[in-house]
Amino acid sequence: MTATKFSCGFAIIIGPPNAGKSTLLNELLDYKLSIVTPKPQTTRKKITGIYHNDKCQIIFLDTPGIMKPQQKLHESMLGIIRETLKDADIVIALLPYSGKKEFFDREFAEELFSSWLKPAGKKIIAVLNKSDLVTEERQREAEAFVRKTWNPAAVLSVSALKGSNLPALIDTIQPYLPLNYPLYPEDTLSTAPERFFVSEIIREKIFLLYGREVPYSTEVVIDEFREQHEDDPKRKDLIRCSVIVERETQKQILIGSKGAALKKLGQTARKDIEELLGRPVFLELFIKVRPDWRKNQNYLKSYGY
Numbered sequence: 001m002t003a004t005k006f007s008c009g010f011a012i013i014i015g016p017p018n019a020g021k022s023t024l025l026n027e028l029l030d031y032k033l034s035i036v037t038p039k040p041q042t043t044r045k046k047i048t049g050i051y052h053n054d055k056c057q058i059i060f061l062d063t064p065g066i067m068k069p070q071q072k073l074h075e076s077m078l079g080i081i082r083e084t085l086k087d088a089d090i091v092i093a094l095l096p097y098s099g100k101k102e103f104f105d106r107e108f109a110e111e112l113f114s115s116w117l118k119p120a121g122k123k124i125i126a127v128l129n130k131s132d133l134v135t136e137e138r139q140r141e142a143e144a145f146v147r148k149t150w151n152p153a154a155v156l157s158v159s160a161l162k163g164s165n166l167p168a169l170i171d172t173i174q175p176y177l178p179l180n181y182p183l184y185p186e187d188t189l190s191t192a193p194e195r196f197f198v199s200e201i202i203r204e205k206i207f208l209l210y211g212r213e214v215p216y217s218t219e220v221v222i223d224e225f226r227e228q229h230e231d232d233p234k235r236k237d238l239i240r241c242s243v244i245v246e247r248e249t250q251k252q253i254l255i256g257s258k259g260a261a262l263k264k265l266g267q268t269a270r271k272d273i274e275e276l277l278g279r280p281v282f283l284e285l286f287i288k289v290r291p292d293w294r295k296n297q298n299y300l301k302s303y304g305y
């Protein structure tokens with residue numbers, strides 16, 4: 001491999017909540033790296049996923065969905081997006097088809113292109129996701145509309161869920177990456193540490209198991225990750241986590257009657273964590289109340305926002 005033939009660079013995936021950013025990343029990497037739930041705004045921090053083939057290495061940066069900030073947490077999330085944009089060689093603007101009369105949320109698309117992407121001055125590939133919801137004819141119409149209105153470097157329709165047109169997306173991205181040697185070894189899927197993915201799995205299960213505002217008020221912090229199997233393969237690793245909520249009532253909901261809900265959370269999360277790590281673990285969850293943590297700069301900072 002010579003540097004003059006191989007390309008390597010950073011592609012940032014940016015779009016509204018629920019656009020399918022995490023689904024797309026997982027599908028491209030053929031690995032469940034980023035948590036996916038039917039609820040919007042599950043992705044809070046930037047996730048790095050690395051795609052490899054024999055011509056290029058693409059370091060994908062998944063970002064939280066862009067929304068109107070209603071609290072300090074949202075402002076931090078938007079700050080993460082702004083910072084991530086600076087690192088991008090190419091921007092994937094992901095707009096989901098609505099399946100309704102309008103192709104997609106046009107107001108949002110206008111805001112995305114005008115307020116976010118144009119000032120950043122980066123090359124943009126507009127990717128219209130959820131193509132399984134519309135006919136091919138509608139897809140061509142929508143693509144022509146995007147080309148005419150915002151003139152991105154390229155436009156294409158994909159279905160992250162069905163995995164359709166994703167090789168074309170890779171081929172479209174590649175020419176925009178700098179010619180360079182790969183930055184990471186071929187077996188590296190992400191730069192984030194195991195403990196980050198462990199906390200993301202627990203957050204995903206909270207989103208899937210609990211209703212209304214509870215998941216949005218929750219943060220997961222890994223207090224201890226003791227890898228005991230290395231000294232003695234018979235011993236399970238110990239993972240101690242704090243599940244942070246804003247109010248006593250939310251704590252009661254998380255615990256449930258006679259602790260049943262918390263037990264279920266622990267069991268379902270442990271199963272996926274063991275699959276991720278490829279070894280058995282003890283998972284201990286402690287629920288802690290930190291009043292209004294999403295509005296408190298010190299808490300936000302200590303949780304990595």
Ligand SMILES: Nc1nc2c(ncn2[C@@H]2O[C@H](COP(=O)(O)OP(=O)(O)OP(=O)(O)O)[C@@H](O)[C@H]2O)c(=O)[nH]1
Nearest residue numbers: 017018019020021022023041042043065130160161
């Ligand atoms: N029909 C259809 N649904 C999709 C497609 N891609 C994603 N979805 C669904 O859309 C929902 C949101 O997907 P995510 O991947 O979590 O979206 P996201 O953009 O990462 O969401 P945030 O966490 O809000 O940033 C899930 O229920 C997905 O199954 C697609 O191509 N077609």
